[in-house]
Amino acid sequence: MPSSIISVILLSAFVILLAYPLGKYLSKVFKGEKNFMDFLTPFENFIFKVISVDPASQMSWKENMKAMLRINLIFYFWAYIILALQGSISFLNPAAIANMEATLAFNTAISFVTNTNLQHYSGETGLSYFSQLLVIGFLQFVSAATGIAAMLVLMKGLVVKNSQSLGNFYVYFVKSITRLLLPLSIIVAVILLFNGVPQTLQAPEKITNLEGEKVTIATGPVASVVAIKQVGTNGGGFFGTNSAHPFENANFVTNLVETSAIIIIPVALVFMVGFYLNRKKLGWVFFTVMVVMLSLFIFSAVALELSGNPQLAKMGLSQPQGNMEGKETRFGSELSALWGVLTTSTSNGSVNSMHDSHTPLAGAVYMFDMMVNAVFGGVGVGFLNFFLYVVIGVFISGLMVGRTPELLGKKIEAREVKIASLVILFQPLIVLPMTAIAAYIAKTTPDIGWLNNPGYHGFSEMLYEFTSAFANNGSGFEGLGDNTAFWNISTGLVMLVARFIPIIGPVAIAGSLAAKKSVPESEGSLKIDSAIFGVVLLGVIFIVVGLSFLPALALGPVAEYFSM
Amino acid sequence: MKLFLIDLKLHFIMVVLVGCLYPLLILGLGYFARDAANGFPIRENNKIVGYKNIGQKFTSTGYFWGRPSAVDYNAASSGGTNKSTTNADYLQVIAQRKVDFLLANPSAVGKEIPSDIVTASGSGLDPHISVAAALLQVQRVAAAREIAAGVLETLIQSNTERPPAGLFGAETVNVLELNLALDKLKNH
Incomplete structure (x- = not known):
């Protein structure tokens, strides 16, 4: 077996081994059961006292969602104001970075509030250290905590018998940070730090290189930002080229840690579902469905990238490391493709290679992965998306066997199915017309200079951008000249609606399920913790996403592949 | 309005905790590996x-x-x-x-x-x-x-x-x- 495949398998096994106990731990944390981090309780209680929230109090789904929207509104204004005025703040701005332009600040603020981290600027020239720490680093924690808290409201809704007690958003939010995101980020940041990822507030060093040329080396408080960017499925890098940059991802150790950090919480949260609902078998069914899709994507992308660019082979170049354009020598093709799949599965969006330069079908895999957006998915929100497919799956199975569809002892009725279908259909209804509009503008105004590549691939650049914005992913085909009013405003609005509607929809379903009477499980009930339901779920996901998006993919990456 | 106050207070607590203290902690730990922490x-x-x-x-x-x-x-x-x-x-x-x-x-x-x-x-x-x-x-x-x-x-x-x-x-x-x-x- 080639060493690249062994690396990929070992890494996956390592992550699952860590994620399982982490999922068990998280279930204890959020159920309020005893766990080894309880020494933090006095500190958390102090926070609840200061903000005058009784941690034992319960809220309805609407109250929870209102709390989420209110605090996210504050995050947005905080971010926008600092970004727009960062040039006037001389504190922590040694490189004298200027104010951010209005539409770019709008896009960037929304991008980080929504956990997307689409970046239409380049970190080393676009942000002061002040903004990096107090906007970027800060939002990377609180946006991840928002997603996890929303997921827990849903989980609570699945176990309670009373629609007024769907947990407490503030408690979930605070504990996500104190008991999960912060400790994990500290561990990751320290490993990065000791391997040459800088953490400094000094100005960039001006040096004279070996051939006598003067160069400025951008640096900064990188390690702390990179750690939370990986852990919280954020993805917004300190530098323009993200984790391809040697200061963000220095060697094989940092790459190993950062790759694992992309996926560890998303996997742990799926295991948590099993523990939380006290239905471990169900957790394994969900996990298996996701792993099947993930393995398929990883296998395809790694194989495609390792086989290299046929055009280069025709020139007589040898490609022992595969397609190397846009990739770092220290990672090679396989670890870049693996990262590409994990980052698009989880709505992370960080990269350690340039996706624009990957082979056409590998690019298609990444886009399809983002279109599904539930292969583990973003922290918290990944499961919310997956839950929508579960509702549809239960409904369809119910129809097929001629029984009333039930989910965990609650009847699935018209209201739940309507919400789930609308939220799922919302994605193609936004992504496809927006891409069409952009394509029309690019075609009718050829001088607009958006596209870095001609033909089918140019179309892919635009499709990828809106797909990524909607999936709250944040990676891009970075050749796209996206720092213009059109892209800043359009993707900004897409990120905003695509963040909160797919959160509120599933939580509303949970609220409506919580209000229903439990039906005792009988011989006639649909067993959702079974392999057969797993197969139905896979079918539902591939059919729904495939029907929505295959025509668009055919115009972009697939057409490009056949033109090679 | 009272609810907004909760959110505002929580916002600033988190600004201090994860926006200031966390990066400062990592910065402090960097003194144990100065070479690495400077790249x-x-x-x-x-x-x-x-x-x-x-x-x-x-x-x-x-x-x-x-x-x-x-x-x-x-x-x-x-x-x-x-x-x-x-x-x-x-x-x-x-x-x-x-x-x-x-x-x-x-x-x-x-x-x-x-x-x-x-x-x-x-x-x-x-x-x-x-x-x-x-x-x-x-x-x-x-x-x-x-x-x-x-x-x-x-x-x-x-x-x-x-x-x-x-x-x-x-x-x-x-x-x-x-x-x-x-x-x-x-x-x-």
Whole structure:
């Protein structure tokens, strides 16, 4: 077996081994059961006292969602104001970075509030250290905590018998940070730090290189930002080229840690579902469905990238490391493709290679992965998306066997199915017309200079951008000249609606399920913790996403592949 | 309004906790590994001449060359080419690079040219090249420096980084470190 495949398998096994106990731990944390981090309780209680929230109090789904929207509104204004005025703040701005332009600040603020981290600027020239720490680093924690808290409201809704007690958003939010995101980020940041990822507030060093040329080396408080960017499925890098940059991802150790950090919480949260609902078998069914899709994507992308660019082979170049354009020598093709799949599965969006330069079908895999957006998915929100497919799956199975569809002892009725279908259909209804509009503008105004590549691939650049914005992913085909009013405003609005509607929809379903009477499980009930339901779920996901998006993919990456 | 106050207070608590205290903690821990926390600077005569992991531009015949860079190794603004694999203009650039490489390294004619030496990296600051790409440059550097080729091959060997058990990464040569070692060779 080639060493690249062994690396990929070992890494996956390592992550699952860590994620399982982490999922068990998280279930204890959020159920309020005893766990080894309880020494933090006095500190958390102090926070609840200061903000005058009784941690034992319960809220309805609407109250929870209102709390989420209110605090996210504050995050947005905080971010926008600092970004727009960062040039006037001389504190922590040694490189004298200027104010951010209005539409770019709008896009960037929304991008980080929504956990997307689409970046239409380049970190080393676009942000002061002040903004990096107090906007970027800060939002990377609180946006991840928002997603996890929303997921827990849903989980609570699945176990309670009373629609007024769907947990407490503030408690979930605070504990996500104190008991999960912060400790994990500290561990990751320290490993990065000791391997040459800088953490400094000094100005960039001006040096004279070996051939006598003067160069400025951008640096900064990188390690702390990179750690939370990986852990919280954020993805917004300190530098323009993200984790391809040697200061963000220095060697094989940092790459190993950062790759694992992309996926560890998303996997742990799926295991948590099993523990939380006290239905471990169900957790394994969900996990298996996701792993099947993930393995398929990883296998395809790694194989495609390792086989290299046929055009280069025709020139007589040898490609022992595969397609190397846009990739770092220290990672090679396989670890870049693996990262590409994990980052698009989880709505992370960080990269350690340039996706624009990957082979056409590998690019298609990444886009399809983002279109599904539930292969583990973003922290918290990944499961919310997956839950929508579960509702549809239960409904369809119910129809097929001629029984009333039930989910965990609650009847699935018209209201739940309507919400789930609308939220799922919302994605193609936004992504496809927006891409069409952009394509029309690019075609009718050829001088607009958006596209870095001609033909089918140019179309892919635009499709990828809106797909990524909607999936709250944040990676891009970075050749796209996206720092213009059109892209800043359009993707900004897409990120905003695509963040909160797919959160509120599933939580509303949970609220409506919580209000229903439990039906005792009988011989006639649909067993959702079974392999057969797993197969139905896979079918539902591939059919729904495939029907929505295959025509668009055919115009972009697939057409490009056949033109090679 | 009362509810907004809760949110506002929580907002500022988190600004302090994860926006200030967390990065300061990491900054403090950096004092236990100052070299690493500054990105492994390389000093010669008390002046920083480079960073271990940040690639530099090399054009003279007496140095080993790194990969092409979309930003010309400008470490103040990293970047890749973002060219697609099918882009005709891009493919022409690659073909030209191959011709240029063979002109500069005539001994490489007829040998396999690894693609890393004619393609640009993602960051534009890739510090490494493949071992094969380094070996193809030995004759040129040897001629320019009037050193035996065998010495350079040993130098490449001793500057090759190998990930453990051949897993989790590729065998690479750090170009900056190799060239620094080359300069030291001359001084002896």
